[in-house]
Amino acid sequence: MSMLSRTKVINALEKKREQFAQYQRELRAQADLRSRLLARFMAMESETIAAQVKASGQEWPGALPTPEIDRAEALRISLGEGWRSHQEARRWALAVLEGHPVAAVDGSQIPPSKELSAPVAAVQIGWYLNYHVAGGRYEKDVRFEVLTPDELGDEESGDFPDWRVNQRRFALECEQLIALMERLSDEGVARKSLCFFDGSFIISFAGQMRPGRAEGYLDAVRSLLEASRRLAAPLVGFVDSSSSRDVVMLVNTVAGPPYMSLTDGALFDPLLPAWGDRTPFFICARNDPLSQSGLAEFYKDVAFCYIRLAMDRPPARLEVPRWVVESGCGDEVVARVLGECIVGAGGYPYAIESADAVAVLRQNDREQFYALFQQFIEQQGLPFHLSRKSLSKQKRRAS
Numbered sequence: 001m002s003m004l005s006r007t008k009v010i011n012a013l014e015k016k017r018e019q020f021a022q023y024q025r026e027l028r029a030q031a032d033l034r035s036r037l038l039a040r041f042m043a044m045e046s047e048t049i050a051a052q053v054k055a056s057g058q059e060w061p062g063a064l065p066t067p068e069i070d071r072a073e074a075l076r077i078s079l080g081e082g083w084r085s086h087q088e089a090r091r092w093a094l095a096v097l098e099g100h101p102v103a104a105v106d107g108s109q110i111p112p113s114k115e116l117s118a119p120v121a122a123v124q125i126g127w128y129l130n131y132h133v134a135g136g137r138y139e140k141d142v143r144f145e146v147l148t149p150d151e152l153g154d155e156e157s158g159d160f161p162d163w164r165v166n167q168r169r170f171a172l173e174c175e176q177l178i179a180l181m182e183r184l185s186d187e188g189v190a191r192k193s194l195c196f197f198d199g200s201f202i203i204s205f206a207g208q209m210r211p212g213r214a215e216g217y218l219d220a221v222r223s224l225l226e227a228s229r230r231l232a233a234p235l236v237g238f239v240d241s242s243s244s245r246d247v248v249m250l251v252n253t254v255a256g257p258p259y260m261s262l263t264d265g266a267l268f269d270p271l272l273p274a275w276g277d278r279t280p281f282f283i284c285a286r287n288d289p290l291s292q293s294g295l296a297e298f299y300k301d302v303a304f305c306y307i308r309l310a311m312d313r314p315p316a317r318l319e320v321p322r323w324v325v326e327s328g329c330g331d332e333v334v335a336r337v338l339g340e341c342i343v344g345a346g347g348y349p350y351a352i353e354s355a356d357a358v359a360v361l362r363q364n365d366r367e368q369f370y371a372l373f374q375q376f377i378e379q380q381g382l383p384f385h386l387s388r389k390s391l392s393k394q395k396r397r398a399s
Contacts, residue, residue, distance in 0.1 A: 033260055034267060038075075040255040046070050052254035060287035062249025066303065066325055068280030075268070079276030079338065093339035094132075100336055101189055103129040103180045104196035104351035107169040108361040110369055111162045112152055118384060120373055121147040121165045125172045126359025128351050129180060131189075140358045143176060163209075167216040173197070174220040181233040190233040194336045197237045198352050201225065201302050201319050202244075207289030214295070222298050228321045229301075234333045237302075237319035238349060241265075244317065246286050246304070247279075265314030268306045272315050276338055278307040279315075281325045307334065309347035316347070 044052070046065040053061050071077065083089040110122040123145050130138040145168070152164050177195055184190045201221050206214035228235040244264050251267070252259040260267070268279055281303040290296035303325040306315040324333055337349060344350030361369075377384040 037255040041251045060285050060291045061253045062246040064283040064285050066281045072280045077278050089342050093342035096335050096339040097132045101131045101193040102351045104355040105173050105176045106355040106359040107173045108359045109165050109169050110366050111165050119149040123169045125176050128354035171220045174224045178227045181231050185231040190231045195235050196352050200239050201237045204288040225321050229323050239317040242317040269314045272308040279305045281305045
């Protein structure tokens, strides 16, 4: 029997009618402002935009232009392909990917549990590598690491918080991608390859952390970007749903006031009407606590664009090391991302989906890990016990 009262829901909504109406009015006002500011922005060439940014004195104006702006039509670069069926699109994708290795890495974790007498956590990194050669040659594998009490302990709180596990997982994902790039380089196919990072290289979240906790993330991203440049191995950070405002800040800087408060995805959504449409690449110059404190010099080593991968949601954000764009292979890398999305499902790269499937740790995996850990601890002659809450759970599941 439903406990939701239809009458009370309708009455509660009616009481807030004006707030919802005001929200709609604000959206319309933002849309009008967006049109005016974009018209000013799109009338400028890349050199003019760069000069305006310089004149503003803003060191971190959100984003910086690349010459691609001058070849774009209304900030849109079309894929230029028209398929009559999914079969035609798939043939195009397989041709684009043929002979070009694609790799992706993802991670999963088991956090420390207060139900166990001995603190322990684990991180599993999975990867998928497809060489896209005749006859098929691919690899799926995992790397598993256990974190001990001394690796988990927090000197400030004396507790065993999750942040150390989160940081270790992030670092291992980057380490594994570097290892794959080095391997592809040794095989002589690094330049032809494409490696996916599931997420953003612009780690603003680390700027909100307590002192001493951001360094692990910063070091990992710097090493990843440096390895891509050193090995000439194209790398893509894939952000399916971005709330970034980097380009909005740039437009506000050179075309405002007044100023927009949209996200980049909302800014570009109407400008990319067809599947595969993308924006020109921009250089990232995000203004956040990391860049303001001089810790994010690598932000400007990252270029990004937005691309239409699904008609029912805003464009996705693609990030690449700056050298990819400056070497002239931006179009080629984007085409391979699109190829992976066609081979995959729902506008998501197949390689990332595959790495996620390999890496994921489900509840039964966690329970198996705890059982193996208990067996290991007892073999060492060390005390081990579960909390009463955990024992109660086990009894209920067994009954």
